[in-house]
Amino acid sequence: MSKSPEATASDQNATPECKICQAFLEAAEEVRSLNEKKLAFSSKYTREHRSWNFRAAEVYNGCQVHLGFLEALLKLKVETNAMDYSIKKHTGIQLSLLLINDLSQNPGIPLGRPLDRFIDPALILKWKRDCDQYHGSKCQDKSTRLRRSLSFLIDTKHMCLVEPADGMEYVALSYVWGQAPILKTTRANVDLLRQHHSLEQLGDRIPTTIMDSIKLVPLLEERYLWIDSLCIIQDDPVSCGQQINQMAAIYDNATLVLVAVDGQDAEAGLRGLSQPRLLKPILQLTPETRFTVKGLPYRASAPWMTRGWTFQESIFSRRKITFYDNTVRWTCQCCTFCEDIDEAPDKARSTPPLQAYGNNLQTFNALELSRAPNLRLFADLISVYNQRSFTFEEDVMNAISSTFSVMQQAFPRGFIYGLPVSFLDTFLAWHALNCGLRRRKGSRQDAACPSSWTWAGWKGKLAGGVRRRLNQPSAISRVIPTLTWYVPETPDSPGRLIPFQNDAYHYQTRFMGEKDNLPEGWKWHRGDYYEHKSFPKVEFKHPVPICEPGGEETQEVS
Known part of the structure; x- marks a missing residue:
């Protein structure tokens, strides 16, 4: 270079x-x-x-x-x-x-490693190959699957939309829409966008970040690209809703995810690809002795870090190529490579499953979320998420609904407005951490935000009702349900009973201390703890509702 x-x-x-x-x-x-x-x-x-x-x-x-x-x-x-x-x-x-x-x-x-004003795609391709060679299943295992076929993918060779075949690999883009004009797929133009070279002909209507991504994909030896604005029919409520409800799976199943961290909107571009970038100064002491400034860690205030829709995209992207601070970085389940750091693949820094970068940013492990119920992790999840921003605040549940769907094994009774039904009273005890909660207000006509009794009806940092894992001794303290809860379908309709509410409490009172006649999959061990066959190394103080891997949830996620 x-x-x-x-x-x-x-x-x-x-x-x-x-x-x-x-x-x-x-x-x-x-x-x-x-x-x-x-x-x-x-x-x-x-x-x-x-x-x-x-x-x-x-x-x-x-x-x-x-x-x-x-x-x-x-x-x-x-x-x-x-x-x-x-x-x-x-x-x-x-x-x-x-x-x-x-x-x-x-x-x-x-x-x-000294940088050029334009990125070197060969270096990113090397990171990808190193991950394939050294990491294997650690970076390939998925936490969820696509329940419905993707509506479309972008064919970067023919520059048009195509209907994906089964098993077709694709790259996804995670970015901030912002206020920039953006070409969207609608029922009126979908046939046009399926014609070869249509995206070239409409290039002046495609934001820079999207066009840069289309150009980068073939340089990484990939062909197909998924971008929400083009691969979802935006004015088809049924199709759009189905794709939104599997957003976590879309990013989890992507072979790579391109992340535009810095961009305020879709016009910002991927710096160093089609536009030159600013370079950090170099301290030269001799012709062979030079120092460069190491790239900064992610700022919690970076646009992509603050938006609600990008939250689950970050969680479920197994292999990310991030554009930030005028550098490119690779982050997978095993390590992090940085464009400005020259290091051997086996010496690259490990990527922890949970790492804090700022007051409103954490990286959660998708596989951990999808397995055994972990109340502290869930409380942390909603607290971090609830500090994110939305253009339309009524989107707060839509933007995380797919994450809740992935958690069906850990919480098989589902969720009601962001509260796990099996632990309903426990999480109804949520409250603000310090102060500063603000009531959410709908922005679109006739749009309504969630009710005030759920955390999702407010914006701000939360202190969940539970801060410990179920398998810790202090988790013995009980939240005892004293009421039966109903929820109306509309403000004027009669309430319907919430089925399976506080099921975990009933498991606790029925099975805690029992050695026999336990729910299927559970076993008591000396030391007075329980294990489930799906999680042989996780200790519980009592059995809890758990869905078998690959099983179906007993209540649809709300």
Whole structure:
């Protein structure tokens, strides 16, 4: 990949008189020695013996090599650790640097990779192949399946919509619609869009993010692409509703998902594909010693991170290619690859199943959600989701309904307005965490938001009724139902009984302490705990309603 001269902070070499430049040179030599195995890595050693602290006067010493690069820093600390070097301001702000791999070393310790104004699709393709080769089923296993065929896929070869055949692999796009004009498939234009090259002819009506995705897919050795605005007939309420209700499965079954994290709307594009991107500065100390700024972690305020519709798309996308902070990243079930980091495939950083990036963002593991009931995980899920934003707030249930469908094994009695029926009274005890809940209001004509008794009727951070797993000892404390609940179909209709409500409580009172005559699949163990055959390593204090894998739910998800 070519090096961009505009990104270099200085063409001058470091001088022996500059202590800061010499500290960087010393650190660079140590990294090279570690990668050549001339020096054994010890985090304790590097923490105690490989640190440099400088006063402001030493930073502003007249050296033009680093001053442009470190202009805003008053106090500097450079230290070696397993991943990078850190430059820390006294306020606690941290800027991480990576030594660029100019000597083509085998990156045992990750090194920096200089970027071009345009991305290198071959690098992304390499990540995909590495995942296929090294990760196998860990990144291929799906948590759900498509219950209905997709309406359409985009054929990037013939530039038109096609009806997918069984087993047809596809890439999906996750992005923010925003307020940009966007071409949508309707009953009036669907026949036109099925004609070869129709998307080329209508290119001026297709937003940049969508067109960039169409161009990228064949470069990744794929052909078909799923995008909601084009692959769902937007004015067909039946077909549209069916596809929305399986949105989790659509993203879970995609072989790859392209994610436009930065874009405020669909016109933002995938930076570095059809439009040049801004590059971070490079600190050059010698022709063979350069440092680059490490990419930032995802910001919770990034547009894609704040939108309600993208929440379940993030959860169920097994392999994501994200465009963020003018870089490209790969995230799968096993690891994360970054465009600006040069590292061996088997050394890539692991991707945890649950990781916090900000106050309103967490990454949930789709397989964990779909298996044994975990009340704490569910409470966390709805709390994080309920902070997301919607253009139309009445969409709050539609945008997560597919996630609830996937959870039918863990909660086989279904949900009523976002509350698990088997634990209804437990989750009716939801409340605001601190303060700041705001009542949702419908935006469309005649649109109504959920009732005030469910969390979905409010926006804000929640403290769920349960904060512990069912298999923890403290989960013995009971929520005792004292009422029978009914829900009306319309505001004026009589209420209907909610079947199976608080079923988990009835299981608890009937089977807790019993050793025999248990529900099918359950077994008591010494130590006074229970296991279900579907989850042999998960301990429960008492049996709970669970659906057999592949079985049908007993109540339709609401």
